[in-house]
Structure formats: C-alpha cells, structure tokens
Ligand SMILES: Nc1ncnc2c1ncn2[C@@H]1O[C@H](COP(=O)(O)OP(=O)(O)O)[C@@H](O)[C@H]1O
C-alpha cells in the first residue's frame with residue numbers, strides 16, 4: 001500500500017501522515033514514512049525521541065554521498081551525471097525506526113535556473129522515490145509538503161492513492177484543485193479528498209459541496225489536543241482517540257474505493273487489509 005498526502009501548507013498533512021502510520025503499524029504492517037517537506041516535521045509529529053531525531057539527516061543534505069552516487073557535486077547541473085544512481089540501500093541506511101515506524105527525510109532540493117531543476121539532488125531523490133514506490137513492499141506513507149514534487153510520471157502509477165487534504169476554507173479548496181490538476185498531469189488518477197480541522201456538519205457540507213470533483217473519503221475533526229501534542233512532542237495518535245477513530249474510518253473507506261476501482265481496472269490488484277471501522 002502506497003499512499004501520498006498532499007494539500008496546502010498547514011492543512012494537517014503531517015498530522016494525518018502520523019495517524020496513518022500508527023494505524024497501519026497497529027494492524028501489524030511495517031511502515032515506511034517519508035517526510036518530503038524541506039523543513040522536516042514528521043518525526044516530531046510521530047513523537048520520535050529527540051536523541052533519535054538528531055541523528056537523522058535529510059538525504060538531500062548529504063552532499064558527499066550525493067556526489068559519490070551521481071558523479072557530480074551537489075547543486076551542479078547541465079554537466080554529465082548518472083541518471084540512474086544507486087539508491088536501494090538509502091531507505092535502510094539513512095532512516096530511523098521508532099515503535100515500528102521507519103522514518104526517512106528527503107530534505108529540500110534548491111531549484112536553480114528558470115527551467116526546473118536538473119541537479120544531482122533532484123535526480124537522486126526522484127530515483128529514490130521511484131525505487132521506494134516500485135520495490136519496497138511495506139506500507140509507504142508519503143508526506144508531501146504541498147503537491148506532487150518528487151513524483152515522476154513513471155512512478156505515479158505505483159501510488160495506490162493520493163489523498164488531498166483540505167480545510168473548510170476557499171483557499172484550501174482552491175489549492176486542492178491545483179493539486180488535482182498537477183496530479184492528473186502525471187496521470188495520477190486515484191485521487192481522493194479528506195476534510196481536515198472540521199467543526200460541525202456545516203463545515204463538512206462546505207467541503208463536500210466544493211470538492212473539486214474528488215470523492216470525499218471522510219473528515220478529521222479539529223482537536224485542540226493535537227496542538228498540545230505539538231508543544232509536548234507527543235503524537236496525535238496517543239492524544240486524540242477521536243482522530244484515531246476518524247483515521248480508521250478514512251482507511252476503511254479508501255479500502256472500499258480501491259477495491260471497487262480494481263474491479264474496473266484490469267490487472268491491478270489491491271492488497272489492502274481494511275481496518276475495522278471504529279466503534
Ligand atoms: N485535526 C487537527 N486539529 C487541530 N489542530 C490540528 C489538526 N491537524 C493539524 N493541526 C495543527 O495544524 C498545524 C499544521 O498541521 P500539519 O499537520 O503540520 O500541517 P501540514 O503538514 O499540512 O503543513 C499544526 O500546528 C497542527 O498541530
């Protein structure tokens with residue numbers, strides 16, 4: 001199972017990624033959580049201890065390593081470098097594991113020039129994300145910081161679902177529309193909407209009525225305990241039974257949607273153990 005999360009900054013992607021990771025771990029699955037935010041924050045949201053986090057370094061920051069693998073100094077582009085650098089050892093070598101969740105931080109790729117980035121870091125990260133999606137057999141939760149960065153067209157089909165998160169605001173839903181378009185450009189079709197930080201049915205309806213044509217899988221309620229957890233470095237999973245129950249419901253809905261879709265898509269198998277809905 002490979003799930004990518006997208007949405008405007010601050011909607012709750014990282015919080016939801018942490019809830020998903022623990023929910024899958026609870027089901028007995030091994031989980032690889034990928035923090036694709038240039039300012040990594042998933043480790044804190046997962047409640048990783050400081051001493052574990054301080055040893056983690058984002059892949060993009062390992063300049064010598066990138067140079068060694070791609071054959072070019074980081075930040076350089078236009079010159080010759082390996083398009084298929086070796087990446088298979090990266091997830092195990094540069095991640096940290098806590099409570100059954102393996103965490104890998106990608107870090108930031110600085111764009112140079114006007115026409116996109118062809119630098120070594122970008123090539124390495126794309127190859128790495130492709131490798132993870134195509135060859136790793138654990139549950140992968142990808143926390144993107146906005147849209148579908150690091151996801152190439154060739155890899156998009158390996159993502160079982162992309163969940164676009166949106167708060168009950170026009171700005172958040174407009175961002176969801178943009179992300180939907182970018183995702184469709186790379187032929188990522190299994191897109192769903194998840195409403196976040198909702199209070200009451202009016203806000204649920206607001207999101208459902210303005211969804212940019214994406215099926216709404218469910219909602220995550222606004223819960224002040226999440227912010228308390230932010231201050232204390234405690235995972236939302238350990239503080240908010242309501243959000244845990246909602247996350248299970250969303251996964252269950254996703255399992256149903258994917259099973260239905262797989263009936264229509266020849267050759268695609270959906271291996272997904274739906275957790276029992278909360279209650
Ligand atoms: N369901 C929620 N209820 C209350 N606060 C939330 C909820 N989800 C996220 N937050 C808070 O919103 C802020 C942004 O959340 P975060 O998960 O970091 O968003 P993103 O990764 O999309 O930028 C954080 O301070 C987080 O604690």
Ligand SMILES: [Mg+2]
Pocket residue numbers: 013014015037041143145
């Ligand atoms: Mg985030």
